[in-house]
Amino acid sequence: MVVIPLIKWNINIFFSKLLIIICLTNNTPIAIFSQTLPTGFVDIKKEIPEIVLDIRYATPNNFVGEKLDGYEEGFAWGLKEMVLALNEVQKELKEIKLGLKIFDAYRPLRAEKHMLRWAMSNNKNHLLGVYIPLKVRTDSIYGHTSGNMIDLTLVDSTGKELNMGTDFDEFSEKAHTLNAKGDILENRNKLQAVMKKYGFKNYPKEWWHFTYQAKKGMALDIPLGVPKNPVVQTK
């Protein structure tokens, strides 16, 4: 195997650098990439290894029905302050043999544009402004694009989801946090209580969606992972 460092590729004027290395194995080039996170961000799975990830927008298993732009890998990134708080949530849940499962965390702007395109071309305009951001903002905000919002649920010690009554991204009144009864309401309340304790605020129309209120951030468009077909320069 021959390993040849080729280039450093700046993919974003803000912070990211990408080191691209090409490995030649049996004359077949394989690209191996490492990626630096945006300033102030951490990889949630690295900080909290026990957390379960199911990053739906990196797969076709989501409301759009295809992988969203910018989700090259099923990573969960977030502002460090938010992830520290999330770690406290996970620790407290562990004491009662529960844990967290993340559906989405930091979301690149291009993914929100993808959602917007899908809604407008599929007659889903009623979702805009309620479930899908209507405007793409790039200033200091609370948002998935700024790394201080997170979508998640509770799992038991085997990783099985607790019954929350609906799936993630159910765009109906059934997903309104308090619109439930019995065990389902109890499970939703359990999630709300522990998240609230560590500084997260729930969106009442989505039981899974929380904002970390202590920290605003800049909206970013850095992809999660490396695009599969980057333009590789040889010099």
Ligand SMILES: [Zn+2]
């Ligand atoms: Zn969300």
